[in-house]
Amino acid sequence: MENKASSHLLKYGRLVRPVAGTLIGLFLVWRLFTVLVIERNFSADTWVRFGLSGLILGGMYALIAIGYTLVYGIMFMINFAHGEVMMLGAFGGYFTFELLRYIPAATPENPDLNFLNAHPIISVILAFAVGIFVSATVGFFLEKIAYRPLRKAPRLILLITAIGASFFLQNLSMLAFGPQRKNIINPDILDRGTGWTLTISGNPVLISYTGVFSLVLSALLMIGLYILVMRTKLGRAMRAVAQDKNTAYLMGVDVDDVISKTFIISGVLAGAAGVMWDIHMGLVNHYVGFLPGIKAFTAAVMGGIGNIPGAMLGGMFLGILESLGPAALGIDFQLKDVIAFSILVLVLIVRPSGILGEKLSEEKL
Amino acid sequence: MMLKIDNLNVHYGAIHALQGISFELEKGEIVALIGANGAGKSTTLNTISGILRPREGSVLFQGQPIHEMPPQEIVRKGIVHVPEGRKIFPRMTVWENLEMGAYTQSDRATINRDIESAFERFSRLKERRNQVSGTLSGGEQQMLAIARGLMAHPTLLLLDEPSMGLSPILVEQIFDIIQDINEQGTSILLVEQNAQMALAIADRAYVLETGKIVMQGSGDELLENPSVIEAYLGGH
Numbered sequence: 001m002e003n004k005a006s007s008h009l010l011k012y013g014r015l016v017r018p019v020a021g022t023l024i025g026l027f028l029v030w031r032l033f034t035v036l037v038i039e040r041n042f043s044a045d046t047w048v049r050f051g052l053s054g055l056i057l058g059g060m061y062a063l064i065a066i067g068y069t070l071v072y073g074i075m076f077m078i079n080f081a082h083g084e085v086m087m088l089g090a091f092g093g094y095f096t097f098e099l100l101r102y103i104p105a106a107t108p109e110n111p112d113l114n115f116l117n118a119h120p121i122i123s124v125i126l127a128f129a130v131g132i133f134v135s136a137t138v139g140f141f142l143e144k145i146a147y148r149p150l151r152k153a154p155r156l157i158l159l160i161t162a163i164g165a166s167f168f169l170q171n172l173s174m175l176a177f178g179p180q181r182k183n184i185i186n187p188d189i190l191d192r193g194t195g196w197t198l199t200i201s202g203n204p205v206l207i208s209y210t211g212v213f214s215l216v217l218s219a220l221l222m223i224g225l226y227i228l229v230m231r232t233k234l235g236r237a238m239r240a241v242a243q244d245k246n247t248a249y250l251m252g253v254d255v256d257d258v259i260s261k262t263f264i265i266s267g268v269l270a271g272a273a274g275v276m277w278d279i280h281m282g283l284v285n286h287y288v289g290f291l292p293g294i295k296a297f298t299a300a301v302m303g304g305i306g307n308i309p310g311a312m313l314g315g316m317f318l319g320i321l322e323s324l325g326p327a328a329l330g331i332d333f334q335l336k337d338v339i340a341f342s343i344l345v346l347v348l349i350v351r352p353s354g355i356l357g358e359k360l361s362e363e364k365l
Numbered sequence: 366m367m368l369k370i371d372n373l374n375v376h377y378g379a380i381h382a383l384q385g386i387s388f389e390l391e392k393g394e395i396v397a398l399i400g401a402n403g404a405g406k407s408t409t410l411n412t413i414s415g416i417l418r419p420r421e422g423s424v425l426f427q428g429q430p431i432h433e434m435p436p437q438e439i440v441r442k443g444i445v446h447v448p449e450g451r452k453i454f455p456r457m458t459v460w461e462n463l464e465m466g467a468y469t470q471s472d473r474a475t476i477n478r479d480i481e482s483a484f485e486r487f488s489r490l491k492e493r494r495n496q497v498s499g500t501l502s503g504g505e506q507q508m509l510a511i512a513r514g515l516m517a518h519p520t521l522l523l524l525d526e527p528s529m530g531l532s533p534i535l536v537e538q539i540f541d542i543i544q545d546i547n548e549q550g551t552s553i554l555l556v557e558q559n560a561q562m563a564l565a566i567a568d569r570a571y572v573l574e575t576g577k578i579v580m581q582g583s584g585d586e587l588l589e590n591p592s593v594i595e596a597y598l599g600g601h
Contacts, residue, residue: 233464233468236464236465237465239456239457240454240457243454243455243456243457244452244454246448246452247452247453249415249435249436250414250416250445250448250452251440251466251469251517252440252441252468252469253465254437255437
């Protein structure tokens with residue numbers, strides 16, 4: 001009897017994916033058809049605006065997602081505190097701007113001038129330097145203090161530790177910086193309302209300097225990371241540790257050192273994303289890393305966790321889907337988070353290995 | 366004395382895998398460890414290269430104790446371990462695998478020269494230098510594993526089952542290469558299930574049974590020893 005019941009379960013279990021896939025597919029086609037063909041509430045300029053903000057957001061998600069994927073690739077753990085690493089980098093950028101705003105740099109023509117506006121380029125570079133330094137340092141010590149002692153522990157324990165570290169860092173910064181949201185005041189030339197204006201179907205579309213800056217910087221950092229991983233000795237050692245840790249030891253690789261450096265690199269990218277968040281989004285508090293962190297994790301899973309180009313692609317894709325999704329499906333804009341997490345659930349049901357996911361080898365499982 | 370193993374005891378949890386083995390290897394020798402599956406041959410190599418820690422006993426390399434060193438430092442001392450099952454990095458190219466072998470080397474010109482001489486010795490690898498090495502055949506993978514090991518300029522090479530899963534012709538080739546490497550001055554500790562081939566090229570050999578050394582002698586002596594013939598050479 002038991003056997004029969006379980007064989008029924010197996011039979012229906014196999015139907016879950018195609019049935020769920022078809023139902024969701026039909027729902028999406030119906031919604032898209034209604035919105036794009038029947039209702040047509042939005043004109044082209046609106047779609048371009050959504051698309052642009054999606055790209056910019058996607059760049060930040062991608063930078064954070066790479067951190068998840070690098071760490072997973074090398075030690076098969078999900079570093080759920082990674083969003084908090086980004087948040088602390090964002091605070092680093094915020095405090096740099098605040099500090100520079102109080103340094104006077106008066107000129108005869110402009111007695112009220114401060115350093116931030118007198119030297120905007122240097123200020124932005126300093127903000128990135130501080131934010132990146134903070135995140136890289138936090139990443140380094142996070143691994144050293146919280147994860148390294150658990151190197152031989154079961155993976156579930158590491159996962160729970162990471163969630164604990166996430167709450168710890170979040171609450172620590174609430175304690176240190178207060179719970180209220182802080183506005184980030186950019187140098188005037190990077191004011192969030194300035195930029196180039198395009199005219200699309202008779203309406204102006206603002207392409208903000210901060211957005212273009214963020215997008216270009218994300219792209220450069222991703223290219224830089226790709227070169228690091230594919231072309232340098234450290235990158236090769238990282239890939240070697242990811243593919244076969246024991247054999248990496250036999251080549252003379254100091255595996256602990258490579259793991260430390262992987263956390264530092266992840267921190268650098270998260271710190272850069274944090275300062276971009278400052279400059280483009282303009283708000284920071286202790287909670288600002290949590291949702292982007294989980295969404296970047298979603299992006300990394302969507303691209304195939306452990307796969308670097310997958311994380312980049314997944315991040316961009318998620319940013320765009322999240323921006324276009326509510327409009328395209330004709331649902332409330334506040335439901336954009338629902339779209340992101342529905343995607344996570346969908347990917348896990350339909351293709352757990354992700355878009356570019358490699359088949360997990362047995363030693364990874 | 367290049368390598369001196371004294372009263373080595375290694376445990377896997379409750380299993381007492383090596384029960385006080387002792388042996389030696391002189392500079393320039395090929396020493397073979399033969400024995401059945403599970404006798405402790407690979408465990409011995411893993412302990413020498415630092416992947417496993419002994420509970421008791423010592424490993425002296427050129428007079429210096431190395432059994433408490435981490436594996437990455439043992440490589441720098443000149444002991445290179447080519448593990449069982451080749452263990453090449455499957456998603457790296459042939460060239461990248463060789464670069465990994467040279468991880469401890471810092472002089473770019475030497476590395477490039479070593480890669481060229483690896484390609485001279487293994488011409489198949491040259492043709493496939495940019496191929497992802499997971500797609501190589503078993504024989505090519507074994508050659509890559511050995512070539513990768515040589516990139517670190519070993520004074521002592523630990524070879525674990527280099528003939529595993531290869532056709533007889535390839536086995537001959539691999540053993541020729543091993544002898545050639547030895548003639549150029551590298552000492553070799555060879556672990557093999559193919560006792561016939563191993564004893565034929567070994568200067569000396571030790572027979573392992575369930576974590577203990579039960580016999581030792583020159584390669585030729587053991588080839589003619591009746592109980593070795595009975596147990597490992599499949600004959601009468």
